[in-house]
Amino acid sequence: MSDAVSALNGQTHDGFARVAEAGLRGMVTIRADLDSTALAAALGALGLSVPAKRQIVSAGDTSVGWMGPDELLLLCDYAQAPHLCADLSAALAGEHALVVTVSDARAIFTVQGARADQVLQKLCPVDFATLPVGELRRTRAAQIAAALWRSGPDELSLVCFRSVAGYMIGLLEVSARKGGEIF
């Protein structure tokens, strides 16, 4: 849909790291029995697997992260989300599961640069020195809920609710401001 806009239209700030709202991203919440073979098969068809506790697995543009003992978050192309949601719903039709599109309920951000960790170190109670690639962390950024993971070399991705996107970019901008390098 051409009328769809992300919360901040890709707002970007360059400090000692680059912080950006990453535009629209497809997201689907899956609540189900994570041991379900139907779930494994459905994710397998996308080249994914059921992530282990606190993990995020990727195949190309699509990722799926562990959000809780019975909850996953699928990340995909924005336009694909309703279709994937329908496919997964159909695949899990025979069992107790809830699959819903949440793309528009969220905002996604990236923090890029050699000192990207230091931006989030100021906001999130996370031990970044021991945060490996492939781990998804549900945490908070100052006063709001957030989830984050390493999405590339020198890059972290961060998801929060759409309504607080403005607060999030404010946090990231001030925390990445030049002169604020921690080390």
Add this chain to the structure above:
Amino acid sequence: MSTRLAKGGRLIDRAVPLNFTFNGKPLRGFAGDTLASALLGAGQVMLGRSFKYHRPRGLVASGVEEPNALVGLGRNARFEPDQRTTTTELFEGAETRSQNHWPSLDFDVGEINDKLYKFLPAGFYYKTFMFPRFAWKHLFEPIVRQSAGLGAVPREADVDRYEQAYAYTDVLVAGGGVAGLAAALRAARTGQRVMVLEQTPHWGGRAPVDGGQIDGQDAGAWVKHAVQALEAMENVTLMTRTMLAGLHDHGYAIGYQSVGDATPGDGRPRHRLWRIRAGLTITATGAIERPLAFAGNDVPGVMLAGAVRDYIVNWAVSPGDRTVIVTNNDDAYRTALAVLDAGLTVAAVIDARPRAAGPLAQMVRDRGVRVLEGRGIAKVHGRKAVTGVAICAQAGEGGVIEQIACDCVAMSGGWSPVVHLWSHCGGKLTWDAVGAMFRPDASRPPLGDAGQPLAQAVGAANGLLTLPEIMAEADLPAVAEPEAPLEPVWAMPAGAKEALKFKSFLDYQNDVKVSDVQLAAREGYESVEHTKRYTTLGMATDQGKLSNINGLAVLSDALGQPIPATGTTTFRPPYTPISFGAISAEARGEIFQPLRRTSMHAWHEAHGVAWEPVGLWRRPYTYPRTGESHRTAVNREITNTRTNVGLLDASTLGKIVVKGPDAGRFLDMMYTNMMSTLPVGKCRYGLMCNDNGFLMDDGVVVRLSEDSWLCHTTSGGADRIHGHMEDWLQCEWWDWKVYTANLTEQFAQVAVVGPKARMLLEKLGGMDVSAEALPFMTFAEGTLGGFPVRVFRISFSGELSYEIAVPAAQGLAFWQALHDAGGEFGAMPYGTEALHVMRAEKGFIMIGDESDGTVIPQDLGLSWAISKKKADYIGKRAQERSHMTDPDRWQLVGLETLDGSVLPDGVYAVADGFNANGQRHVQGRVTST
């Protein structure tokens, strides 16, 4: 008079002179100076006035314990009062101002208080201002407020920024002196992650000044090599200018880093507050020297012996040409040697002990200095600067034996381990009679979750006051001059007369004297905590770092009990004051608090909205046009909605999907009425109560499919109700097959309301919205104007109404499309106040207006929404209790004024008579109007 020495100065760089001012007077120091060393080096001995008696005061110490030398620093938006000169680094252009005087530092009207000391004893305020009662507010308080307080309050908002950072470590070392560095090396070599925090800009603590040898090297050289070794290790983080301010439960520690204090305006944050999780905290915080309590021990020029040594060795500043040293221990003799090495004169060493026979004393004697044994200072001469001392027998009551001219007095009453961090989280202390000090009791440390020690004290902080003892703890050999034992001296002379005790200061910052503590004891104060509050001992910004031990020793003596029986006051974080900026960090201005915005937020703003805060959301209250009051705007919006079509941004409404085989059963428990019987495609209004029966939320429930429902909640209630549902599912009915998802933010929602609402939607087109296809309390999915929508025929306003949900990313475009298409129908946005009025006029309740946490649905005439058929729902049992069924409970009723006027919101309907408190009886109040 103090001055800068021509040579020396371990920490200063004479090639980099820095200009600064004191009370407008231009002065000069060097890079590496503190404000204190720069002021002293520039000949400024007197730096301020005391709090209560306005006595002239100068530097006493060289570190965090300094009670007197506080200044106002900076100007305008960078002005800050009460800055401790001893811990503030000098920078180019620093503007400093002395405090506590009027009109000037040299001539101060408040000095009259000093003459009135006999009339201003401990508890003076408590005793004096009790009667008459009215006088406190109108007479005493205004006067006290004008004369009290330290620095001036800043007048402008702070332009600097502040931040916080999280850190995780196995071992956290507080203090970068030799004990801390040695402990850090040992821990780091085991491969653990180690953080070392040093509050000053320099490593090594006192050792480079005090001398001695460690592992075959000079202490200074050993420090350098130890730091190099730590810097080379990947698992070690070293931070200077960072104080460990507090140690809390579970190894949570707060560090306070000075980042940009000395470089204002360079873009760096001023302070950074560290929130650290540490497996073990090693407190290597050193020791603080105790003053001696003799008459006039606060005259500018009377300093701690260790501080005199620091100023000479570290910054090449001479506190005076002729120094008298007064001590009860051997360490102070090191100061005599430092003074002599700088080419200055030691007029005499006054040793309170009957014999001064240690090797350090001998070294001083050998250089031709007079050592007076068994002597004390009866009195210090001078007012704004020391001019001499009167000598007496320590054992006597102060009869003067001789006079010695001097311009500096270096005093030492022994050293107290810094046990603050150890004590913050419950570590216990033990009294060490030999050292006359409280030291950490290693058998009773602060404990972690599994009973493990959270902290370990090392070095001087552990009561080890000599270099060989300190390094032996780390298995390193060290050599220093041996010291003879000290002798506790809590009053000088021991039998000081009243007149002397009136001028023997314990707490410099709050002007508490030996006489005040003794008076408190005579008046019946036995607890040290009570005495502290009565006399204000240790209650100033320095938190009694110099005064606590001396004060409780005096109290113990007055009570005739041993010191450990008196105990200490409580050590509370932070160790020294930390800035409010660092505590609030990024939370100011735009990001003081998260602000929740709907997809249409910017449109509202561009159309002159007046906002209403709803939870963290901002909702349009009304859209006043030029010249319109809010009230006329609201009336216009209502009229338009009732005659044409109104548009409301209802995106904030909570939207929770509930799905599963047990979802119907679950919702029957959540709501007071039946939801399991709702046909697919239909909507039903429901009430939600808490387990005490009180109404907590309401909204329309929609049955989406056989096994899924959509629950609308109030705007402020979405997160709370979602949490409430998950709470019951996870904790009580964990075996029920129900999943929930909070989709509040997935959808933007618009209420299209009014007689022309249907026409507007039909113009957009895409689905059948006729009364036949979409009757009241049903919903349908489809498209409108090309937007994927879910349309609910529900009404929050009582008018013909469609609630339309679109994906939030298209919310603004849909809202715009409605306005574009709605022009011919008179479409106009309306706000929450218009909604409230329309609801109130229809008799619809509003959660938060008609409910306040004490109201049950039955009070609101909502018994029709309570199922009589259900065996149970949350709140049912509670609503059957006698008080809930009392016929005298207030009931919601509708009122119409006879003259058409509007009742003010919240007013009381009064009844006859008054209650026991003299308040008028009431029979009701207006909840909505």
